[in-house]
Amino acid sequence: MSDRPLLLAAFEINAPNLTSQGLWAHPEQTTLQYKDIDHWLDLARLLEDGGFDLLFLADSPGYPVLGGRTPDVTFEQAVEMPTNDPVVLIPAMAAVTRRLGFAVTASTTFEGPYPNARRFATLDHLTRGRIGWNVVTTSSPVVSELHGRDALPPHDVRYDVADEHLELSYRLFEGAWEDGAVLADKAARRFADPRRVHPVHHEGRWFSSHGYFKVEPSPQRTPVLFQAGASERGREFAATHAEVVFLQGRNEETLRRQVEDLHARAQRHGRGPGSLRTLVGLTVVLGRDRDHARTRLEEYLSWVDEGAARAYYASMTGIDLAALDPNGSFSDLKTDGGRTQVERYRGETVARARADFLRFGMREFVLTGSAVDVVDDIERLVAATGIDGFNFTPFVVPGSYEEFCDQVVPELRRRGLLEEYSMRREGSTLREVIFGAGRSRLPADHPAARFRPALQERP
Numbered sequence: 093m094s095d096r097p098l099l100l101a102a103f104e105i106n107a108p109n110l111t112s113q114g115l116w117a118h119p120e121q122t123t124l125q126y127k128d129i130d131h132w133l134d135l136a137r138l139l140e141d142g143g144f145d146l147l148f149l150a151d152s153p154g155y156p157v158l159g160g161r162t163p164d165v166t167f168e169q170a171v172e173m174p175t176n177d178p179v180v181l182i183p184a185m186a187a188v189t190r191r192l193g194f195a196v197t198a199s200t201t202f203e204g205p206y207p208n209a210r211r212f213a214t215l216d217h218l219t220r221g222r223i224g225w226n227v228v229t230t231s232s233p234v235v236s237e238l239h240g241r242d243a244l245p246p247h248d249v250r251y252d253v254a255d256e257h258l259e260l261s262y263r264l265f266e267g268a269w270e271d272g273a274v275l276a277d278k279a280a281r282r283f284a285d286p287r288r289v290h291p292v293h294h295e296g297r298w299f300s301s302h303g304y305f306k307v308e309p310s311p312q313r314t315p316v317l318f319q320a321g322a323s324e325r326g327r328e329f330a331a332t333h334a335e336v337v338f339l340q341g342r343n344e345e346t347l348r349r350q351v352e353d354l355h356a357r358a359q360r361h362g363r364g365p366g367s368l369r370t371l372v373g374l375t376v377v378l379g380r381d382r383d384h385a386r387t388r389l390e391e392y393l394s395w396v397d398e399g400a401a402r403a404y405y406a407s408m409t410g411i412d413l414a415a416l417d418p419n420g421s422f423s424d425l426k427t428d429g430g431r432t433q434v435e436r437y438r439g440e441t442v443a444r445a446r447a448d449f450l451r452f453g454m455r456e457f458v459l460t461g462s463a464v465d466v467v468d469d470i471e472r473l474v475a476a477t478g479i480d481g482f483n484f485t486p487f488v489v490p491g492s493y494e495e496f497c498d499q500v501v502p503e504l505r506r507r508g509l510l511e512e513y514s515m516r517r518e519g520s521t522l523r524e525v526i527f528g529a530g531r532s533r534l535p536a537d538h539p540a541a542r543f544r545p546a547l548q549e550r551p
């Protein structure tokens with residue numbers, strides 16, 4: 093087990109449903125208030141006070157298409173429709189919290205590097221260094237049509253585009269303004285030293301940008317880089333760039349192998365040990381005992397709408413689960429859509445994969461029992477796999493968080509698995525929360541460091 097405390101993220105989206113399609117209608121669910129800023133402010137306070145390190149905001153610019161049309165269930169069950177912009181929630185939530193970090197999703201296929209870097213650098217200022225970027229490549233062809241673009245680039249090319257997007261982003265975040273360029277000297281009436289501000293020149297295969305970056309250096313410069321994508325190409329991309337990686341392991345053994353594989357790949361890319369952290373999805377349903385908790389779990393699952401779950405799966409992967417031979421193997425499936433939700437069922441029959449997804453969606457480890465039972469399971473899971481933390485995926489908001497924070501967090505702290513907040517310095521950046529004090533900037537062995545201006549003596 094890692095000697096670091098666990099990292100705790102909350103998995104959310106600015107929409108009525110996240111991964112369990114149909115749960116929006118559960119009587120305890122409050123996600124219909126996603127349009128109300130108070131919903132988000134209450135959630136941010138709850139997470140910070142309850143022991144979470146960060147709020148992770150997914151984003152889904154696409155929507156389901158099955159057999160060439162968007163099925164009615166998309167609208168009837170709010171399957172990725174509607175979905176509001178997650179970025180604009182962040183400054184408001186940052187204003188009512190002191191330590192909670194925010195990781196937000198932005199696509200390298202559809203967001204231009206320059207405006208995206210400007211937005212993230214501004215967020216890093218406004219949050220005082222508490223911002224992370226979940227880098228995604230987007231696998232839904234409808235997004236190309238929405239943007240008036242040609243067809244979505246093929247799967248692996250999307251990652252080539254992402255590599256170049258990040259290269260240009262690093263030039264902007266790391267290379268444009270030297271430390272010390274900003275003087276803000278009112279007495280001398282000099283804002284910045286022009287010798288320390290550099291125009292960026294990037295002429296690549298997919299992007300080009302020439303000129304000055306308009307945001308002065310922020311506390312972290314490059315936002316903390318998050319990634320999820322279990323395809324071969326996705327894992328290479330994560331090992332090159334990511335600092336926090338969401339893994340998709342359904343059992344301890346596959347998760348352990350994924351953790352090992354990722355660290356080995358990162359090392360091959362010249363990154364030191366401890367250069368990235370891994371998270372896996374976690375759902376907790378509590379009860380007096382395991383049986384009672386399982387009864388509560390079944391009640392939540394009874395709200396899942398199978399037609400909506402099928403449409404959601406198709407939106408992510410391009411695959412209609414209902415059209416497959418139930419006796420076929422998932423290992424034989426190929427897709428040019430997102431592969432993570434296909435890879436996770438490798439080795440299983442279509443019938444089993446379908447049954448699982450139509451019940452649990454993207455959920456990974458679903459733990460049931462008393463708080464002590466659940467923490468026993470977490471302790472074992474962490475020891476067996478080397479995972480660094482969890483992406484907590486609720487059934488209902490705020491109830492799932494409340495019971496976790498009230499009952500499970502104290503038990504995790506008692507066993508030394510989670511840090512007391514009081515021990516953590518207020519004003520830490522997100523990168524410091526994840527990697528330790530004094531680590532606000534990316535380390536020298538990260539590829540972004542190549543784009544820092546060489547330190548020159550100034551007369």
Ligand SMILES: Cc1cc2nc3c(=O)[nH]c(=O)nc-3n(C[C@H](O)[C@H](O)[C@H](O)COP(=O)(O)O)c2cc1C
Pocket residue numbers: 149150151152153197227228229230231247319320321322323324325326327338339340429430431432433483
């Ligand atoms: C926990 C988790 C969260 C994700 N969040 C998003 C998201 O918000 N938006 C998105 O487009 N893809 C999201 N994905 C999908 C992946 O980031 C990835 O882009 C997709 O699976 C395609 O890559 P792949 O073919 O390498 O799997 C998420 C995946 C996981 C496991």
